[in-house]
Amino acid sequence: MASHGCLFVAMIMVFAMLATASNGQLMDPHFYDKVCPPALPAIRKVVEEAVAVEPRMGASLLRLHFHDCFVNGCDGSILLDDTPFFTGEKNAAPNANSVRGFDVIDRIKDAVNAACKGNVVSCADVVAVAARDSIVALGGPSYDVQLGRRDARAASQAAANNSIPAPTFDLDRLVSNFGSHGLTPQDLVVLSGAHTLGFSRCTNFRDRIYNETATLDASLAAQLRGRCPRADGDGDDNLAPLDPTPARFDGGYYSSLLHSRGVLHSDHQLLAGSTDGLVRFYGANNKAFRRDFAVAMVRMGSLSPLTGSSGEIRANCRKVNY
Ligand code: HEM
Numbered sequence: 001m002a003s004h005g006c007l008f009v010a011m012i013m014v015f016a017m018l019a020t021a022s023n024g025q026l027m028d029p030h031f032y033d034k035v036c037p038p039a040l041p042a043i044r045k046v047v048e049e050a051v052a053v054e055p056r057m058g059a060s061l062l063r064l065h066f067h068d069c070f071v072n073g074c075d076g077s078i079l080l081d082d083t084p085f086f087t088g089e090k091n092a093a094p095n096a097n098s099v100r101g102f103d104v105i106d107r108i109k110d111a112v113n114a115a116c117k118g119n120v121v122s123c124a125d126v127v128a129v130a131a132r133d134s135i136v137a138l139g140g141p142s143y144d145v146q147l148g149r150r151d152a153r154a155a156s157q158a159a160a161n162n163s164i165p166a167p168t169f170d171l172d173r174l175v176s177n178f179g180s181h182g183l184t185p186q187d188l189v190v191l192s193g194a195h196t197l198g199f200s201r202c203t204n205f206r207d208r209i210y211n212e213t214a215t216l217d218a219s220l221a222a223q224l225r226g227r228c229p230r231a232d233g234d235g236d237d238n239l240a241p242l243d244p245t246p247a248r249f250d251g252g253y254y255s256s257l258l259h260s261r262g263v264l265h266s267d268h269q270l271l272a273g274s275t276d277g278l279v280r281f282y283g284a285n286n287k288a289f290r291r292d293f294a295v296a297m298v299r300m301g302s303l304s305p306l307t308g309s310s311g312e313i314r315a316n317c318r319k320v321n322y
């Protein structure tokens with residue numbers, strides 16, 4: 001029995017190595033340096049223009065990358081449109097009527113293909129770089145984006161329903177969701193700091209402002225109730241900023257949490273147990289937050305990429321190549 005067990009473990013290891021060999025080429029920040037030097041500047045230009053027109057777009061592009069990476073890896077699967085014969089991720093519960101920025105991704109892809117005189121930059125890489133450039137455009141830390149992702153030829157609405165954490169989750173489910181993606185509780189706290197940017201719709205925090213008032217600052221509760229009627233379906237899409245400065249990447253998110261002003265149930269949950277100390281740490285150390293956020297973004301951006309000859313470079317980010 002024991003030797004069978006060993007053989008079994010050895011076989012698993014060989015399979016794991018084979019899987020890595022066929023699909024685990026390392027990504028590289030210089031991946032496009034030779035094949036298309038103007039690629040990254042072309043992406044940055046479109047992002048900067050879009051964020052200048054509407055600062056929230058920077059937040060939306062960052063979230064797009066998160067929702068891409070948490071569903072079968074950072075493979076551009078979220079960009080595929082539904083068709084009568086294909087159901088993708090756009091209308092999954094966490095994304096429907098919520099994730100935005102697809103038009104900007106199309107504009108970037110067109111600009112990059114023009115700059116490169118051909119289709120050499122994957123949509124998944126476009127999303128990863130656009131997220132970084134959005135963070136920088138709104139005052140956040142810069143970092144080198146690892147590149148060389150390829151685009152999926154499939155998408156999964158079921159996986160999108162099941163793999164992206166919900167704002168109703170308690171801390172233990174948030175931690176285990178991040179764990180299922182190979183990310184730590186520290187990554188959870190640091191990456192939740194992305195909520196220093198952008199907005200939420202009432203439907204995602206109505207419970208908190210009407211039913212969790214014991215842990216919510218009274219003046220913020222009153223303000224949010226003014227914006228979000230109690231009845232389900234009434235003003236569901238009205239917006240509230242996730243921190244006081246939704247167009248500035250700053251420490252406002254953690255100070256909000258520490259003053260019981262976290263907007264989402266999941267935000268407030270970061271104070272509910274083992275992660276409490278990290279929230280206090282990042283609340284007091286903005287430099288550490290910026291540094292660790294950049295590191296965690298690279299980790300999130302490295303979730304199960306398709307590399308080498310897996311997948312494809314999509315010509316149109318909304319549909320697979322023929
Ligand atoms: C920890 C678990 C997380 C939960 C439960 C969560 C949940 C949410 C929800 C419910 C919204 C509002 C969406 C809407 O109402 O349409 C939101 C917005 C946002 N989330 Fe998260 N999120 C989480 C983690 C993250 C991470 C890891 C990032 C990026 C690294 C991120 C970036 C954003 C951004 C930037 C927005 C604002 C988007 C906009 O204004 O368009 N979130 N999140």
Ligand SMILES: *[C@@H]1O[C@H](CO)[C@@H](O)[C@H](O)[C@H]1NC(C)=O
Nearest residue numbers: 091092093156157158159161
């Ligand atoms: C995903 O969730 C949505 C909304 O709850 C539901 O309509 C859809 O059927 C789900 N899709 C799958 C494949 O489970």
Ligand SMILES: *[C@@H]1O[C@H](CO)[C@@H](O)[C@H](O)[C@H]1NC(C)=O
Nearest residue numbers: 206207208210211230231232
């Ligand atoms: C508040 O909680 C009650 C009881 O659990 C529930 O019936 C009600 O729908 C909740 N209200 C809101 C606005 O979520």
